[in-house]
Amino acid sequence: MKRAYNFNAGPSSLPLSVLKRAQEELLNFQNTGMSVMELSHRSKEYDAVHNRAQTLLRKLMNVPETHDILFLQGGASLQFSMVPMNLLHEGEVGNYVLTDSWSDKALKEAKKVGKTHVAASSKEDRYKYIPKIDDIRLSDHAAYLHITSNNTIAGTQWHEFPNVVTNLIADMSSDILSREIDVEKFALIYAGAQKNLGPSGVTVVIIRKDLLEKSSDSLPTMLNYKTYSESRSLYNTPPTFAIYMLSLVLEWVEEQGGVKAIEKRNREKAALLYNCIDESDGFYRAHAEKGSRSFMNVTFTLPNEELTKKFLTEAKERGLIGLAGHRSVGGCRASIYNAVDYEACEVLVDFMQKFKKNVS
Amino acid sequence: MKRAYNFNAGPSSLPLSVLKRAQEELLNFQNTGMSVMELSHRSKEYDAVHNRAQTLLRKLMNVPETHDILFLQGGASLQFSMVPMNLLHEGEVGNYVLTDSWSDKALKEAKKVGKTHVAASSKEDRYKYIPKIDDIRLSDHAAYLHITSNNTIAGTQWHEFPNVVTNLIADMSSDILSREIDVEKFALIYAGAQKNLGPSGVTVVIIRKDLLEKSSDSLPTMLNYKTYSESRSLYNTPPTFAIYMLSLVLEWVEEQGGVKAIEKRNREKAALLYNCIDESDGFYRAHAEKGSRSFMNVTFTLPNEELTKKFLTEAKERGLIGLAGHRSVGGCRASIYNAVDYEACEVLVDFMQKFKKNVS
Numbered sequence: 001m002k003r004a005y006n007f008n009a010g011p012s013s014l015p016l017s018v019l020k021r022a023q024e025e026l027l028n029f030q031n032t033g034m035s036v037m038e039l040s041h042r043s044k045e046y047d048a049v050h051n052r053a054q055t056l057l058r059k060l061m062n063v064p065e066t067h068d069i070l071f072l073q074g075g076a077s078l079q080f081s082m083v084p085m086n087l088l089h090e091g092e093v094g095n096y097v098l099t100d101s102w103s104d105k106a107l108k109e110a111k112k113v114g115k116t117h118v119a120a121s122s123k124e125d126r127y128k129y130i131p132k133i134d135d136i137r138l139s140d141h142a143a144y145l146h147i148t149s150n151n152t153i154a155g156t157q158w159h160e161f162p163n164v165v166t167n168l169i170a171d172m173s174s175d176i177l178s179r180e181i182d183v184e185k186f187a188l189i190y191a192g193a194q195k196n197l198g199p200s201g202v203t204v205v206i207i208r209k210d211l212l213e214k215s216s217d218s219l220p221t222m223l224n225y226k227t228y229s230e231s232r233s234l235y236n237t238p239p240t241f242a243i244y245m246l247s248l249v250l251e252w253v254e255e256q257g258g259v260k261a262i263e264k265r266n267r268e269k270a271a272l273l274y275n276c277i278d279e280s281d282g283f284y285r286a287h288a289e290k291g292s293r294s295f296m297n298v299t300f301t302l303p304n305e306e307l308t309k310k311f312l313t314e315a316k317e318r319g320l321i322g323l324a325g326h327r328s329v330g331g332c333r334a335s336i337y338n339a340v341d342y343e344a345c346e347v348l349v350d351f352m353q354k355f356k357k358n359v360s
Numbered sequence: 361m362k363r364a365y366n367f368n369a370g371p372s373s374l375p376l377s378v379l380k381r382a383q384e385e386l387l388n389f390q391n392t393g394m395s396v397m398e399l400s401h402r403s404k405e406y407d408a409v410h411n412r413a414q415t416l417l418r419k420l421m422n423v424p425e426t427h428d429i430l431f432l433q434g435g436a437s438l439q440f441s442m443v444p445m446n447l448l449h450e451g452e453v454g455n456y457v458l459t460d461s462w463s464d465k466a467l468k469e470a471k472k473v474g475k476t477h478v479a480a481s482s483k484e485d486r487y488k489y490i491p492k493i494d495d496i497r498l499s500d501h502a503a504y505l506h507i508t509s510n511n512t513i514a515g516t517q518w519h520e521f522p523n524v525v526t527n528l529i530a531d532m533s534s535d536i537l538s539r540e541i542d543v544e545k546f547a548l549i550y551a552g553a554q555k556n557l558g559p560s561g562v563t564v565v566i567i568r569k570d571l572l573e574k575s576s577d578s579l580p581t582m583l584n585y586k587t588y589s590e591s592r593s594l595y596n597t598p599p600t601f602a603i604y605m606l607s608l609v610l611e612w613v614e615e616q617g618g619v620k621a622i623e624k625r626n627r628e629k630a631a632l633l634y635n636c637i638d639e640s641d642g643f644y645r646a647h648a649e650k651g652s653r654s655f656m657n658v659t660f661t662l663p664n665e666e667l668t669k670k671f672l673t674e675a676k677e678r679g680l681i682g683l684a685g686h687r688s689v690g691g692c693r694a695s696i697y698n699a700v701d702y703e704a705c706e707v708l709v710d711f712m713q714k715f716k717k718n719v720s
Binding site: 002003004006008009010011012013014016019020022023026027028032033034035037038039040041042043073074075076077078080081085105108109112113192194199200201202218219220221222223235236237238239240241242245319321322327 | 362363364366368369370371372373374376379380382383386387388392393394395397398399400401402403433434435436437438440441445465468469472473552554559560561562578579580581582583595596597598599600601602605679681682687
């Protein structure tokens, strides 16, 4: 089997060793005579998996004891609603920075729940940059400031985070665990797993424990953060296989040397691609402005539609998968999450250089 | 490897052939050079999986064109809230039949949303039976009547369904696809996958299309059935691996001869166990009354706590897993979902007979 060079935006590449391990033990998990999928979520065997995923994530991200780690379902899209349902109350205002259509969606859902305010936005400039921290204008009575730490569609990323008086909330779906961050700065972090953490089907929420008091008991039980905190995310049947895969991916991150080592490699991968783009005499153009470039999603355009199409077709023939830009913006995008290795980026750069040469 | 006899209440046994197939193609799905978990949910390869799961479920359950099939997350527990959020409006009453602590939970969540009414209940009799259809008393302005078609904790099951004027809604988490049912009779059916459909992490909803008009646009997008209907359950990233496993389980059901053949075998399995219980001169006692017995979850007690404990310990040594009753009621429970084969039930009966003999 020839493994594809997988640049999908999510679900995306998983470490080969993780997949092999899952394959090996798929029929018989730790001599139970059952697949991990067949274990009761109340069994001690599954509990160890669940616990390991929480413990390892705490260790790798250096999550302080002030914060709880929860496993939910529904992806970031459900968090767009759960955040205001739990944390935005009468007389308060949810503050949002718009940096992509995902943050736009988060705002749209919050509007259904309570009062909102756009604290900063690069929408007018096609989301080509992250607004300057000094340009963020909070409303009065801000319940929180919501940001999207990495923007998969625009290909931008926050490289420093605002020091705000209010609660800072981040959708980190597309860059969690890709770089060292100071979790203490955040009131709440959420992330769908399907980019850096595992397969789709599990959502990680890291919440400062004092915020749990803000959730009203009148909320639907499954939409109340307290439910997950009080039950160790075992109130009802969790997505056990997805959490098992998460635990394996976390073990892999640890084997790689932890988040510090992962970050170093991610920066090298991104530099390789951006250099190729910047040195192409304008044949490839990065969508994101220099100070805001993402090292997870490298978005770029070619001179015209026809060349873009040809590029994508030939890339696919070369085994380079998932390079089309998001359907809402077009162009190209290379998503180079943690599990995409340096070699894949080298192959892509080699292809980009040859493609340019061939059509010039 | 010796395969366990898995009587877990859910997550539970999966067909061995399904697990083997998943194992085989885990690293390379249909020559894509990727795991099915690594495919984009917008790729044609994943789309075929998604479509196959929907089409096969429609075929196997004989779902009429008047009904839509949706894939959600959050389990039945989230449906406890979504049902009233979407379908219970001002001036209407949600009607519930209480047959287990699960239906009790469904009622509890509905109370947070609107007016409710208990149309029938066997709570006073420790849920030992399903109330008689003639004893169901609907309220005025009933939005729907909610039932739990099979009750995992009490071990009871509806063997005929009420013909009601209002919308009939059923939580079928623990007996969907176990027997032929007339879907047309139901306004809405929901089921967490982890008993008869696949691993945990995906929830199936079958909804009569005219009901979609009842969902208000002010609902959170992810909690509105319309969102799933309009996007073929691809509004955001679905739990792709869980849906893939669902598609394999559905293929397996088809290979077995469809739901009719599965039902026949399920009835034989249940008969084997209930006969053993009934012929034990009161050593084993079924919790559920005869007319209400479930052929998915066989609940029974032994003469005392000490014997129960001994029974469970020795069963486990014999490779019989998951036989403890639900933590809320104690006793024993054998969950014999579709993937538990006849042979496993024979082994259990043999064990039960010998155990009784040894301690008598």
